[in-house]
Every structure is written in structure tokens, then in C-alpha cells.
Amino acid sequence: MLEVNDLHAYYGKSHILQGVNFNVQEGEIVSLLGRNGVGRSTTVKTIMGEVAPVGSIKFKGEEIAGKNSFEIAHLGLGYVPENRDIFPTLTVQQNLVLGMKSNKSQGRWDIEEMFRMFPNLGERAEVNGGVLSGGEQQMLCMCRTLMGDPDIIMIDEPTEGLAPKIVEQVALLLQEIASRGVAILLVEQKLSIALKISHRLYVMGHGKVVYEGTPDSLLQADDVRAEWLEV
Amino acid sequence: MLEIFIFATLNGLVTGLLLFMLASGLTLIFSMMGVLNFAHASFYMLGAYFAYSVSLYFGFWMGLIFAPLIVGVLGAVVERYGLRRVHQSGHVAELVFTFGLAFLIEEAVQFFWGPDTKNYQAPDILDFPLFTLFGQEFSAYRGFMIGISLSIFITLYHILTRSRIGIIIQAAITHPNTVANLGHNVPLIFMGVFGVGTALAGLAGVIAGPVLTTFPGMSIALGSIVFVIVVIGGLGSLAGAFIASLLIGLLQSYAIASDVGMPELLNLLGLEFERSHPLNDLWTLNLPRIAPILPFLLLVLVLIFRPTGLLGKREE
Numbered sequence: 001m002l003e004v005n006d007l008h009a010y011y012g013k014s015h016i017l018q019g020v021n022f023n024v025q026e027g028e029i030v031s032l033l034g035r036n037g038v039g040r041s042t043t044v045k046t047i048m049g050e051v052a053p054v055g056s057i058k059f060k061g062e063e064i065a066g067k068n069s070f071e072i073a074h075l076g077l078g079y080v081p082e083n084r085d086i087f088p089t090l091t092v093q094q095n096l097v098l099g100m101k102s103n104k105s106q107g108r109w110d111i112e113e114m115f116r117m118f119p120n121l122g123e124r125a126e127v128n129g130g131v132l133s134g135g136e137q138q139m140l141c142m143c144r145t146l147m148g149d150p151d152i153i154m155i156d157e158p159t160e161g162l163a164p165k166i167v168e169q170v171a172l173l174l175q176e177i178a179s180r181g182v183a184i185l186l187v188e189q190k191l192s193i194a195l196k197i198s199h200r201l202y203v204m205g206h207g208k209v210v211y212e213g214t215p216d217s218l219l220q221a222d223d224v225r226a227e228w229l230e231v
Numbered sequence: 232m233l234e235i236f237i238f239a240t241l242n243g244l245v246t247g248l249l250l251f252m253l254a255s256g257l258t259l260i261f262s263m264m265g266v267l268n269f270a271h272a273s274f275y276m277l278g279a280y281f282a283y284s285v286s287l288y289f290g291f292w293m294g295l296i297f298a299p300l301i302v303g304v305l306g307a308v309v310e311r312y313g314l315r316r317v318h319q320s321g322h323v324a325e326l327v328f329t330f331g332l333a334f335l336i337e338e339a340v341q342f343f344w345g346p347d348t349k350n351y352q353a354p355d356i357l358d359f360p361l362f363t364l365f366g367q368e369f370s371a372y373r374g375f376m377i378g379i380s381l382s383i384f385i386t387l388y389h390i391l392t393r394s395r396i397g398i399i400i401q402a403a404i405t406h407p408n409t410v411a412n413l414g415h416n417v418p419l420i421f422m423g424v425f426g427v428g429t430a431l432a433g434l435a436g437v438i439a440g441p442v443l444t445t446f447p448g449m450s451i452a453l454g455s456i457v458f459v460i461v462v463i464g465g466l467g468s469l470a471g472a473f474i475a476s477l478l479i480g481l482l483q484s485y486a487i488a489s490d491v492g493m494p495e496l497l498n499l500l501g502l503e504f505e506r507s508h509p510l511n512d513l514w515t516l517n518l519p520r521i522a523p524i525l526p527f528l529l530l531v532l533v534l535i536f537r538p539t540g541l542l543g544k545r546e547e
Contacts, residue, residue, distance in 0.1 A: 073414035
């Protein structure tokens with residue numbers, strides 16, 4: 001479904017991505033792991049067109065490198081950014097409406113269902129997004145992206161700064177998303193959630209993929225964890 | 232006294248609402264692009280001239296419909312093929328571009344329509360007194376100006392706060408990248424808002440032309456005051472622009488209607504000058520004469536005591 005081949009990206013003269021290769025198949029949960037600064041977030045930003053790509057990014061067989069972000073989103077790629085970026089002066093309901101690509105499209109998700117899954121959001125439907133807790137904002141941000149009915153959703157550090165109980169809720173939501181046939185590219189620094197829910201995972205280091213495997217194989221690869229993941 | 236107050240209030244409302252129609256577009260464009268469009272008042276002038284030309288052949292009402300549309304399309308073209316390209320070179324380049332555009336439009340107006348004042352008239356159907364109070368008439372056309380400005384304000388408010396496109400615009404102003412990632416065509420939204428903003432300026436020109444006269448200097452006459460309003464209201468604040476527009480409209484109107492002058496003040500202070508005294512000219516000063524500088528005085532006061540404007544927010 002998503003194929004990234006020899007992807008390079010630059011911030012000014014800094015060569016951040018130095019030939020990234022990976023793929024995500026339909027309905028899969030794939031994690032992109034690595035320490036801070038190895039290029040995980042830049043990879044998803046480059047796929048979304050926020051950073052100029054050099055190389056090939058194919059989505060459902062179509063080359064998307066060089067397309068605008070809104071065109072890429074329309075093809076079915078959803079993105080939940082690291083900083084959450086909810087719209088603080090709009091209500092929870094308005095934030096969700098913004099996720100819909102048109103007035104008519106319902107897709108796999110609707111607002112009532114989101115509120116059933118997350119009663120906290122339902123109770124605060126008319127409250128401005130800016131006053132929600134960090135965990136509620138994360139849920140809102142993920143639900144907002146789902147309202148656009150993506151075929152794959154790229155989520156950047158969804159558990160960053162969240163309490164363990166909320167992290168469990170995030171994991172449950174990710175599994176619910178996958179159960180409806182939506183592929184997930186999970187960008188994470190923490191191993192725990194990735195090992196628990198991923199089908200496959202990639203480890204990044206120095207701007208490229210340095211390891212590819214399954215959660216079980218990574219658990220056994222002590223040398224990989226020590227060199228590229230553990231702090 | 233009461234009649235002066237009532238008519239000054241009504242005239243202040245007419246001016247204030249007209250100013251808001253200009254300021255709303257300007258402040259929306261500023262919110263989106265972070266740049267003041269110096270050519271905004273020139274689109275107001277174009278509205279009046281296009282309406283004048285259309286009205287010569289098809290009457291006032293066709294001008295009212297088509298002139299803002301033409302100005303809006305022109306504004307969208309300017310954004311798409313001018314500002315969007317210049318935007319990559321930074322805000323200074325954008326300011327210089329809009330500044331140059333203002334000159335270009337003024338020269339073009341003089342080239343195509345000539346330097347003289349145009350005989351652009353209000354329609355005959357509105358040429359009657361709407362009501363007479365204390366023996367003084369309030370024209371139907373001024374009532375029409377209030378009506379159309381208020382309907383624009385209410386429509387704009389509802390679109391921006393209640394409709395889906397309004398929500399998208401609000402979000403795109405503060406988080407353009409996030410909105411694009413959700414699948415919304417942000418450049419198209421910006422072009423649309425720029426077009427609507429300039430169309431509103433054009434509409435203001437259409438309805439102001441017959442009252443404030445249609446001449447090549449009309450953009451300069453109102454342009455500086457519109458910038459004052461946007462700054463007093465708080466850069467980027469639509470509600471602030473509305474309050475500031477009414478404030479300045481009413482302030483000027485009350486000042487013009489009053490007959491208070493320096494002689495009263497100087498007498499109160501017990502001051503008296505010889506005719507040859509250099510300060511003798513103070514005797515001739517009165518509030519109606521200083522009315523045009525009151526907005527700028529208010530601007531200075533606001534910048535001293537509340538630099539962010541009435542409803543503006545400090546940038547973080």
C-alpha cells in the first residue's frame with residue numbers, strides 16, 4: 001500500500017533522510033522506531049509533503065512524491081502530528097467536522113461513533129479543544145484524522161507525555177483502527193506499545209532504516225536494541 | 232440637542248458600517264497572510280468605478296451585483312498570480328508589492344476613467360426621505376447603506392462561526408499545515424478569502440460612491456482610516472475591527488455635528504490673546520475642524536496604552 005524507496009530529505013544543507021526504504025501493507029500495523037533525531041518524524045512529514053522529498057514514495061501504486069499535502073490526504077493518507085495541533089479555539093465537535101473531507105462523506109467513522117468510543121469527548125463536544133487534557137487532545141487529534149476516512153494513518157509519538165492509563169486507551173484505539181482495515185504507521189520512541197501491537201517494525205538510525213523485523217525478532221536482537229534504541 | 236445627537240448617531244453608523252466593510256476584508260487577509268494589503272482601499276475605489284460604468288448601461292442595481300464580483304475575481308487573480316509568488320520572498324516583498332499595486336490601480340483608474348469626479352448617482356427609487364425627525368430628513372439611501380452593511384456583517388459572522396467553510400477558514404488562519412494535512416486545499420481557501428475580502432471592499436465602494444463621490448483620490452481618502460481601524464481593533468481581530476469601525480464612525484460624526492470649539496475652552500480657562508499673538512489662531516479651532524485627525528489621535532492613544540489594539544492578542 002505504502003512503499004518508500006531511497007527517500008532523502010534536507011533541512012537547508014543538513015542531509016536528514018539518507019535513503020530510507022520501507023513499506024506498509026493493507027491492514028498492517030507497522031512501527032518506525034529509533035532514538036530522537038534519527039529522522040522518524042521527518043520521514044512522515046516528507047511522505048505528507050511537508051518536507052520536500054527526493055526519492056520515491058508510492059501510495060496504492062501511485063507516485064505521491066512532490067504532491068501537495070491536501071492532495072496526498074485526499075488519496076487516503078492520514079497524519080496525526082507529534083504536537084497534536086488541535087484547533088484550540090474551535091469546539092471538540094468543530095475539530096471533528098474539520099477532519100471530514102466533504103460535507104457528505106461518512107466513510108468508516110462518524111462523530112456519534114467517536115463520542116461512543118470516547119465518552120469524555122462526547123461530554124465535552126461543545127467545549128473548546130484548547131481546554132482538554134493532553135490525553136483527550138491526543139484522542140481528539142486521532143479521531144479528527146479518522147473522520148477523513150484514511151486507508152492508512154501515520155501517527156507520530158501518540159503516547160508522548162501521556163499517563164500509563166491513557167497510553168492503554170491509545171493502544172486500544174490503534175487496534176480498533178486496524179480491525180477496520182486501516183493500516184497504521186506508528187512512529188515511536190518507546191518500545192512497549194510498538195512491541196505490543198505491531199505486526200512488523202523498522203528501526204531507524206542516522207537517517208536510514210537499520211533494522212527490519214517482527215516484535216519477536218526485535219526482542220531477541222539484543223545488539224540492535226542496545227545500539228539503536230536503548231538510551 | 233436631541234435631534235443633533237440622533238442624526239449624528241445615524242450618520243456615524245453609516246460611516247462606521249461602511250468602514251467595517253473595508254476593514255473586515257483587510258483584517259481577514261492580514262490574519263491569513265500576516266501582511267497588510269496596502270492596495271485594499273484601491274479595490275474599494277475600483278468597486279465604485281466599475282459600478283459607475285455598469286450603471287451607465289444597466290442601472291445602479293446591476294452595478295451593485297456585478298462590480299463587487301468583478302473586483303473579487305480581480306482580487307483572487309492578484310492573490311493567485313501576484314501575492315502567492317511574492318510570498319516566497321517574505322513580508323517586505325509582499326508589502327512593496329501591495330504598495331506598488333495601489334499606485335498601479337490609481338494610475339489605471341485615471342487612465343481609463345480620467346482624473347475628474349464621476350457623476351455616479353444613487354438610484355431614483357431610493358431618492359426620498361426615509362423619515363423626518365425634528366424637521367430633518369434622513370435619506371432612504373443612507374438607510375439602505377446601513378441595511379446592506381448590517382446584512383453583510385451578519386452573513387459574514389454566520390459563515391465564519393457556523394458553517395463548515397467558516398470553521399475551515401478559522402483553522403487555516405492559525406494552522407495552515409494541519410488543515411492541509413486533513414485534505415483541505417489551503418491555497419484555494421486563501422485565494423477565496425482574498426477574493427471575498429476585495430469583493431467586500433468593492434461593495435463598500437459601490438454603495439459609498441454616490442455619497443462620498445467617485446474620484447481617483449477616494450482610496451487615499453479612506454485608505455489610511457481603514458488601516459487605523461485595523462490597528463485600533465487589534466490586527467487580525469474581526470470583532471475588534473467592528474468595534475473600532477463604529478467607534479471611529481461615531482467619533483467623527485459627533486465631532487462634526489458638535490459646535491464646541493477652542494473659544495469655549497479658552498474662555499473657561501480665562502485665557503485671552505491679542506490679535507497679533509502667534510497663538511491667536513487657536514480661537515478659530517473647533518471640533519468639526521479637527522474631526523479628520525481624531526482617528527489618528529485615537530490610534531496614538533491606543534498604541535501608547537494598549538499596543539495590541541482593543542481585541543488583539545500579543546504574538547507568542
